[in-house]
Amino acid sequence: MAAPAAGSTADWAGTIQSAIDTASRRGGEVVQLAAGTYPLSKPLVLRSGVTLKGAGAATRLKAGPQFLTRKGPFGGHPLITTNGATKVTISDLTADQSGNTLNGNTPNRLNEYLIDVRYSTNAVVQRITTVNPFTYSIAVVASTDFCVRYNTTSVATNGKYDQLDGIHILDSSFGVVQGNTVDQGSGTDGDDGLVAHSMGEPIHDVAYLDNTVRGGRHGSAMQIAVADAGAYNLTIAGNRFWGSTGGLVTGYYGGTGPVTNVSVRDNTFTDIPGPSVDIYGAISGIVLSGNTAVRSGAFQVVSGFGTRIDVWGNSY
Template identity: 45%
Template sequence: MVKIPAGTFVINGKLRMLSNVKLEGVGPETILKAGPSFTSNTGPAGGYPILTTAGAENTTLSNFTADQSGDTLDGNVPGRLNEYMIDVRDSLNSLVQGVHTRNPFTYSIAFVGGSKWCVKNSSTQSATNGKYVELDGIHAMNTSNGDIVGNVVDQRKGTDGDDGIAVHAYGDEDAHDIRIANNSVRGGRHGAGIDLAGGSGAIYNIDVTANMVWGSPRGLHDAYYDGTKQIHHIQIVGNNFRDNDIKTTGGAVDFERPVTYVTMMENSACNSGGYRLPVGNGNVSGRNTQSLEC
């Protein structure tokens, strides 16, 4: 175990985890902060992580704040989206717990490839205006067997934020068997609260349960970026969508494209429009409520 005390620790390089290591601060007052030369060198995948697992197994990141200094640095640099602030990449058995991210110029907490991971009791926040695009909060790409549980995601303190929580299949790799539960999520102006973004790879076996999704352009949305492989076997149960921008059909949940085996039950939407689920094999919708006021 590596313990870090309270204080601000300026980083101009990139921290890379080794296998079987636990990195633990004392709480939000342990701050790992990008320094003035942070963008002068890159991580192993050519981006700008505060910390990356880069293939390490059995790692834990806990109880600290990561500050990418996107409010003061110019983060619009080559490779900006090659790696992410907290970058769990191609790793097995990874835990992110009690990690708080601030001032991003990339995705805040990302799981890329790999399997068997969890992010819980953590928070993300995007607060810049007019500096960046594609600032997702928690992003799971081409990965499997993960849990996103009990986090507070707010990508709309400024105008630059994108999706609050995104599950993304990029290229021909799949994203599957992921649980998104008991989170408080506000998606940014450019995205949604929760986004399922398919492509040439499929997205399936996603459990979206008991989340509060609020103040977003829309609550849950599907998208296809580099292909049309189908999204299927999705469970959306017991979520609360409130005060989202779109007040018509699809403001709470919007599947615009063909999907199959989607169960959408017992969700509530207030001041957020309604639900759209196309007819498709195995699709079930029932006991979802909608009201004009919260």
């Protein structure tokens, strides 16, 4: 697709959406965007079999002045949503929600997210840079067989928003979150860096590997957040958590579901004044090993009915 003219404010939502729809009807193709800034007046909906690919960070999809007048399928304001599509990829571009210039505090702000993978299978989000969010930066909701890798998130606003998580995995399973750089702490509005979250369904069989993460003022580097559904078979390994109020924590929202079979190993916690690890509640099968705390708090694991908690080989 030809690049926009420099400084153009023309709306590209219809043109890009038409290319996505055509590519899906043809059985699945790549929609290639050249470098440049593409203002959008409404969310883009990715279709099955389609790869939406830019030329790197210089390809910028940007919420335009009229963006908040149009809603996504679930009443929010995602920049890109998969909305039930299968075998999709979003890659190599900057996603700018314009939360620094738009007032994103709408009633349905948290219904959908900046990059919104939802009700999908075989979805990949890679090498995306998210900027100026007014909701979670990258979210995977009620999806399976996903990969979120080598992305960069940031929050730079101050006093405008809350609940600005970085990469938030909700009610999803069989996925990998790997090699991302998550920084929710550049401004004061950021919340948790990484989240494993269950509400109606458990989150399970998800690996968080080799990420570099700073949580924001309102949250921790990573949270396992559960209601009654709980979480199981999580691997959290090789990550660098730094500069956050808390390290890896559990949180309970509307329920006390079990957290079982979680391996936390070979992570580094640096400059975290609260606990490096604070896992508590209805937990079992927790393995905490080979982690290092540098100028950071303790490793705390407290079980409600745990059958196996292994804590060894950690250092301060």
